[in-house]
Amino acid sequence: xxxxxxxxxxxxxxxxxxxxxxxxxxxxxxxxxxxxxxxxxxxxxxxxxxxxxxxxxxxxxxxxxxxxxxxxxxxxxxxxxxxxxxxxxxxxxxxxxxxxxxxxxxxxxxx
Amino acid sequence: xxxxxxxxxxxxxxxxxxxxxxxxxxxxxxxxxxxxxxxxxxxxxxxxxxxxxxxxxxxxxxxxxxxxxxxxxxxxxxxxxxxxxxxxxxxxxxxxxxxxxxxxxxxxxxxxxxxxxxxxxxxxxxxxxxxxxxxxxxxxxxxxxxxxxxxxxxxxxxxxxxxxxxxxxxxxxxxxxxxxxxxxxxxxxxxxxxxxxxxxxxxxxxxxxxxxxxxxxxxxxxxxxxxxxxxxxxxxxxxxxxxxxxxxxxxxxxxxxxxxxxxxxxxxxxxxxxxxxxxxxxxxxxxxxxxxxxxxxxxxxxxxxxxxxxxxxxxxxxxxxxxxxxxxxxxxxxxxxxxxxxxxxxxxxxxxxxxxxxxxxxxxxxxxxxxxxxxxxxxxxxxxxxxxxxxxxxxxxxxxxxxxxxxxxxxxxxxxxxxxxxxxxxxxxxxxxxxxxxxxxxxxxxxxxxxxxxxxxxxxxxxxxxxxxxxxxxxxxxxxxxxxxxxxxxxxxxxxxxxxxxxxxxxxxxxxxxxxxxxxxxxxxxxxxxxxxxxxxxxxxxxxxxxxxxxxxxxxxxxxxxxxxxxxxxxxxxxxxxxxxxxxxxxxxxxxxxxxxxxxxxxxxxxxxxxxxxxxxxxxxxxxxxxxxxxxxxxxxxxxxxxxxxxxxxxxxxxxxxxxxxxxxxxxxxxxxxxxxxxxxxxxxxxxxxxxxxxxxxxxxxxxxxxxxxxxxxxxxxxxxxxxxxxxxxx
Numbered sequence: 001x002x003x004x005x006x007x008x009x010x011x012x013x014x015x016x017x018x019x020x021x022x023x024x025x026x027x028x029x030x031x032x033x034x035x036x037x038x039x040x041x042x043x044x045x046x047x048x049x050x051x052x053x054x055x056x057x058x059x060x061x062x063x064x065x066x067x068x069x070x071x072x073x074x075x076x077x078x079x080x081x082x083x084x085x086x087x088x089x090x091x092x093x094x095x096x097x098x099x100x101x102x103x104x105x106x107x108x109x110x111x
Numbered sequence: 112x113x114x115x116x117x118x119x120x121x122x123x124x125x126x127x128x129x130x131x132x133x134x135x136x137x138x139x140x141x142x143x144x145x146x147x148x149x150x151x152x153x154x155x156x157x158x159x160x161x162x163x164x165x166x167x168x169x170x171x172x173x174x175x176x177x178x179x180x181x182x183x184x185x186x187x188x189x190x191x192x193x194x195x196x197x198x199x200x201x202x203x204x205x206x207x208x209x210x211x212x213x214x215x216x217x218x219x220x221x222x223x224x225x226x227x228x229x230x231x232x233x234x235x236x237x238x239x240x241x242x243x244x245x246x247x248x249x250x251x252x253x254x255x256x257x258x259x260x261x262x263x264x265x266x267x268x269x270x271x272x273x274x275x276x277x278x279x280x281x282x283x284x285x286x287x288x289x290x291x292x293x294x295x296x297x298x299x300x301x302x303x304x305x306x307x308x309x310x311x312x313x314x315x316x317x318x319x320x321x322x323x324x325x326x327x328x329x330x331x332x333x334x335x336x337x338x339x340x341x342x343x344x345x346x347x348x349x350x351x352x353x354x355x356x357x358x359x360x361x362x363x364x365x366x367x368x369x370x371x372x373x374x375x376x377x378x379x380x381x382x383x384x385x386x387x388x389x390x391x392x393x394x395x396x397x398x399x400x401x402x403x404x405x406x407x408x409x410x411x412x413x414x415x416x417x418x419x420x421x422x423x424x425x426x427x428x429x430x431x432x433x434x435x436x437x438x439x440x441x442x443x444x445x446x447x448x449x450x451x452x453x454x455x456x457x458x459x460x461x462x463x464x465x466x467x468x469x470x471x472x473x474x475x476x477x478x479x480x481x482x483x484x485x486x487x488x489x490x491x492x493x494x495x496x497x498x499x500x501x502x503x504x505x506x507x508x509x510x511x512x513x514x515x516x517x518x519x520x521x522x523x524x525x526x527x528x529x530x531x532x533x534x535x536x537x538x539x540x541x542x543x544x545x546x547x548x549x550x551x552x553x554x555x556x557x558x559x560x561x562x563x564x565x566x567x568x569x570x571x572x573x574x575x576x577x578x579x580x581x582x583x584x585x586x587x588x589x590x591x592x593x594x595x596x597x598x599x600x601x602x603x604x605x606x607x608x609x610x611x612x613x614x615x616x617x618x619x620x621x622x623x624x625x626x627x628x629x630x631x632x633x634x635x636x637x638x639x640x641x642x643x644x645x646x647x648x649x650x651x652x653x654x655x656x657x658x659x660x661x662x663x664x665x666x667x668x669x670x671x672x673x674x675x676x677x678x679x680x681x682x683x684x685x686x687x688x689x690x691x692x693x694x695x696x697x698x699x700x701x702x703x704x705x706x707x708x709x710x711x712x713x714x715x716x717x718x719x720x721x722x723x724x725x726x727x728x729x730x731x732x733x734x735x736x737x738x739x740x741x742x743x744x745x746x747x748x749x750x751x752x753x754x755x756x757x758x759x760x761x762x763x764x765x766x767x768x769x770x771x772x773x774x775x776x777x778x779x780x781x782x783x784x785x786x787x788x789x790x791x792x793x794x795x796x797x798x799x800x801x802x803x804x805x806x807x808x809x810x811x812x813x814x815x816x817x818x819x820x821x822x823x824x825x826x827x828x829x830x831x832x833x834x835x836x837x838x839x840x841x842x
Contacts, residue, residue, distance in 0.1 A: 022213040053213050054271050054381055061275065089314035089375040091388030095275070 003031055011041045011109045013102065017048035020056030032063040038070035041109035045102050047078030057092050064096060073097070077105035135160040137208050141191045148197045149204030154461065155243030155367070156217060156269045162208035163269055167219055167241060168201050169425040170454065171231055174222040175203040178238050182214055182248070182268075185261060187238070190220070213380070216248060216266035217241070221424050228436045230427030232418065238263040240365065240420040242458065245465075246270035247338045247368040251377030253297060253311070254341055254356055254675055265338065265364060265419060270383045272469055279391045281473045282399050283509050284329060286535065286576035286652055287710045290700055291401065292328040293584055294657035295359065295679070296336060296373045302680035309375035313382070313389040320396045322686075326660060326693075327700030330399040332476055334585055336373060336386070338365030340410045340419075344673050346605035355605055355673035359585065361478055362444070364410040364419050366462045369470075390471050399473035401511060402466060406448055406459050407482040407518065413438045413445035428454050431489055439489045441482050443519030450483045456497045464506040474511025476537070481518040484529055491522060495529055502531035513537065513579055526569030530577065538566055538578040538651065543616055545582050545645055546593070549638060550618035551767045551819070554741040559765065563748055564727055565650035575711075578651035582642045583659055586612075588669045590659035593617045594638040595624060600667030603674065611670030624667060634819065640695050640791040640798065641765070641821045647699040648709055648763050648823060660696035661685035691795035698799045702788055705802040706825065708752040708759040723780050724751040724760065734777040744768035745816075749777055751826075758783055760826035766816045774814050776824070784829040785811055792817020 001024035067074040075097040087093035099105030137145035177191040193203040223233035244267035301311035307318040339362040374382035421429035431439040431447040484495040516528040544562040548555040565575035729737035730747035747764035786805035
């Protein structure tokens with residue numbers, strides 16, 4: 001898993017590439033704890049995510065809840081169809097704000 | 112003396128970084144893995160800080176080995192024998208550190224005596240499935256044969272049991288208010304016409320919640336969802352040559368594991384989450400979830416069957432055996448789980464607690480439950496400890512417990528199942544009594560009366576919540592076939608039509624199978640409605656078979672357990688094609704909901720002294736004069752309850768005679784008038800009305816009932832509504 005971060009206006013955009021599973025989930029959590037400031041707007045771009053496991057689902061929800069507690073707003077964007085289907089079937093999808101594209105997500109968060 | 116300051120109730124943030132346990136480190140190395148003596152409880156494999164705790168028990172094993180696989184790989188990558196110091200009694204427990212639960216699968220080898228005459232069938236050459244496995248991989252696609260070379264086809268994994276239930280709880284609906292809908296998770300949505308995104312899955316069931324709600328269903332009973340082997344059927348269809356399956360799933364091999372191939376996410380090992388989400392969404396829609404559970408046998412069959420788990424782990428404990436070590440077969444499937452052995456009793460209890468606590472299941476229907484009252488030698492117990500334990504267990508206290516109160520060896524306990532004030536029963540005598548009346552048998556009116564009124568002969572002490580009323584279930588004809596076939600047509604099952612029930616109490620209305628004869632077709636439509644209306648107007652808990660509301664057929668096959676295809680899948684086009692029937696079922700359910708007297712009415716014998724009308728009264732062609740004679744084919748019942756000034760009063764007449772009759776109606780108290788809810792002799796859509804909007808009868812003293820018809824009236828104050836034209840009974 002690789003993570004890249006850039007700013008788009010006031011929105012922190014984090015692009016995740018590769019597999020989010022039990023091996024990489026702790027890294028994502030740590031990354032968020034260290035690099036995402038409170039009361040910010042964060043867009044997590046999953047467009048290049050290759051695989052999402054049980055641990056991956058959970059870490060996404062944990063960082064989302066953590067962000068909410070810190071007053072940040074988190075939106076997912078570019079969720080691959082397969083990943084989206086997994087998240088829908090397990091009920092995880094409804095916990096997230098989801099944008100179709102990164103641009104749409106940034107726009108929604110900036111509004 | 113100064114008191115020490117009270118410790119802060121919340122730990123400082125820094126403290127949360129401290130190690131959470133003082134035993135989260137290894138003490139031994141086994142086969143290159145860092146391990147320590149594990150926790151014997153809970154049984155099964157559990158995520159613990161730093162690793163996985165494995166606990167497995169066997170009272171007769173001499174040695175146990177943990178076998179680890181990388182996910183999906185044919186050969187194990189490690190085998191870890193349990194040292195003697197890791198054993199507590201018959202429990203072997205080990206914590207293995209540094210294992211990635213997502214990347215590994217596990218099994219066991221158990222060593223011990225191989226002496227079948229003494230009941231022991233240990234075979235350390237086999238890799239065994241953990242009886243407590245909560246996640247089983249290797250079988251996530253229905254009907255796909257696993258590699259014949261795979262020595263361990265069903266593989267245990269360790270799921271995460273955290274789930275965000277939000278505020279979900281089991282619904283705890285009053286039993287009498289339930290309308291149960293028995294469905295097969297795969298068959299319900301697998302047909303291409305279902306229009307769902309992932310046909311045949313738990314997730315797809317969520318997409319059909321609006322359908323269930325609209326129909327008025329508040330409880331689904333899921334046919335077996337524990338991991339089972341659908342491939343264990345060696346037969347093939349004699350005509351098409353296609354292989355047959357064990358599609359129904361009364362063939363469990365993993366009692367703690369939701370069936371992977373019913374999950375859209377099974378290939379990712381997310382069936383536990385998907386199942387929980389399904390329950391949560393059903394609950395949100397006000398629908399309870401009952402599981403059809405099979406604790407009478409396992410998929411291991413008799414001595415010729417495979418050793419998957421129990422047989423080589425502790426055969427003499429898990430199975431009922433004869434004195435020379437052969438398998439008792441009270442289930443008709445080769446073996447019988449030894450449910451009243453103290454160890455197996457604990458296993459069953461652990462399993463049900465798990466489903467109730469972790470999956471928020473509302474209740475259970477026990478397949479061939481009479482077996483659960485047999486002792487290890489097969490004799491029938493007066494006070495079976497398993498049934499008593501289940502009845503009084505605190506975790507299960509609010510769960511519905513429903514017995515299929517018979518077994519395959521002739522034990523028939525309908526009405527006398529050891530109930531401990533808790534158990535309900537599938538009322539087989541309700542099914543048979545209503546079927547006999549409907550087909551026009553003589554001498555059935557008195558029994559119909561008993562069945563309509565909650566079967567007080569069987570459940571007088573326990574009340575109507577003890578009787579699960581049904582006319583059809585998965586096992587037997589569908590409702591459409593019940594009125595279309597005199598005989599079973601099971602040739603496609605590959606057993607020369609010898610399998611399946613012979614005494615179906617069905618009537619084909621004049622022609623065996625499909626016909627263009629409009630009179631026969633009309634009669635079948637009427638008989639279908641008669642059955643639904645009687646069922647939904649009876650005291651007790653009604654259960655519908657999925658698809659009966661849409662006229663689903665299995666072309667006369669009354670034992671379709673082996674067909675995974677259009678024969679058993681619900682064709683959703685039927686809902687449109689038979690929209691009138693579907694509407695009829697929906698309104699009959701709505702009528703039941705609108706009239707508590709149909710659900711909670713007191714037993715037949717108790718009157719209400721403060722009321723002008725008795726709670727239950729019987730009528731015939733003449734009011735207050737039921738005809739109980741053996742040749743009678745007509746019966747009417749009036750139910751009445753009063754709450755203050757509000758009356759709840761329903762009159763139902765059932766005529767199985769081929770002639771119409773004129774019925775004298777009982778007089779109503781002042782201010783009430785008879786309104787026509789349903790008359791199955793009328794042409795759809797006039798055969799039924801919206802509850803609360805029934806038209807008043809123009810003649811309040813006489814009403815005609817058509818041949819082989821059911822008529823239902825509701826008494827209520829006449830409303831001066833322009834749309835309520837007085838109603839003449841039309842045929």
